[in-house]
C-alpha cells in the first residue's frame with residue numbers, strides 16, 4: 383500500500399541523513415535512542431515486506447552469512463604506492479624533478495593531506511549506489527571486501543544529491559581512530575582475547591574478517607583521498623576541489639587537508655601537522671603532497687611504481703610506547 387511504501391522511503395531518508403550527521407559530520411541532530419527507534423521502525427516494515435528491501439537501505443549495513451573466502455578484483459586503474467621523502471632536501475629534490483619537466487614559468491600549487499596509517503581501499507559507486515569495495519592488494523588485483531566495507535558507518539551506501547557521475551571509484555584509507563583502538567584493546571584484554579599492536583593492524587584485521595558481523599563491531603572509519611574510474615561527468619580540474627566534490631556527495635574528507643600555494647607552504651604545513659601529530663584523533667605516518675592541478679598530474683605521469691606528481695613526506699617512526 384502506498385502509505386507504507388511512503389513511510390519506508392521517508393524512514394530510509396531520515397536514517398541516511400541522521401547516519402550522515404552522526405558518522406560523517408560527527409554532529410548528530412537527534413539522540414541515539416531516537417535513531418534506534420527509527421531503525422526499529424524500518425526493520426519492522428522490511429520484515430513485513432522483504433520484497434521491498436533495497437541494497438542501499440540503512441538496514442543493510444551488516445551482512446548475512448560469513449564468506450568462505452574473498453574473491454579477487456582487478457582494478458580498472460592500478461592503485462599505486464607513493465615515493466617517500468624523509469627530509470626537506472628530498473622534498474626539494476621531488477619538487478625539482480617535477481619542475482624540470484614543466485614549462486619554466488609554470489606555477490605549481492599542491493594539495494597537502496595527512497597520510498593515515500590504515501588500509502587503502504577502492505569503493506565503486508554505480509548510479510550513486512555502493513556496488514563494490516576492494517583492498518589495494520598488489521596494486522593491480524585486490525580482495526573483494528564489499529560486505530565488510532558496507533558495515534563502516536561513515537561510508538555512504540548511497541551518494542547524496544544527484545549530480546554525481548554514473549560510475550565513480552573513490553579511493554581512500556580505512557582506519558581505526560585512536561580512541562576506538564584503545565577501547566577495542568581494553569575490551570579484548572578484559573575478555574582475555576588477543577590485542578592489536580597498533581590501529582593499522584586492527585583496521586587490517588577487522589577488514590579481513592570473513593564474518594562481517596565482527597567487522598561491524600569494530601570502530602572503523604574512512605577518509606577519501608583520490609578518484610579512480612570516473613564515467614559520465616567531468617570532475618573538477620584540481621585534486622583539492624575534487625575532494626570537496628566527494629565531500630559534497632557524502633564521502634568523509636580529512637578535515638586537515640589543505641591547498642598549498644608553494645613549496646614553502648608545503649614545508650610549513652608539514653611542520654604544523656608534525657607538531658600536532660600526537661593530538662590528532664587518528665594515527666598518521668606522514669603527509670602526502672600532490673600537484674593540485676590535474677592537467678599537470680597527467681603531464682607528469684608515473685615512474686615505475688609511483689607518480690612523479692606526489693610524494694609522501696614521512697615523520698620519524700614514533701618511539702614505541704614501552705608498556
Ligand SMILES: Cc1c[n+]2nc(N)[nH]c2nc1OC(C)C
Nearest residue numbers: 462463464495496497607608670
Ligand atoms: C597511496 C596514497 C595514499 N594517500 N594518502 C593520502 N592522504 N593521499 C594518498 N594518495 C595515495 O596515492 C596517490 C597516488 C593517489
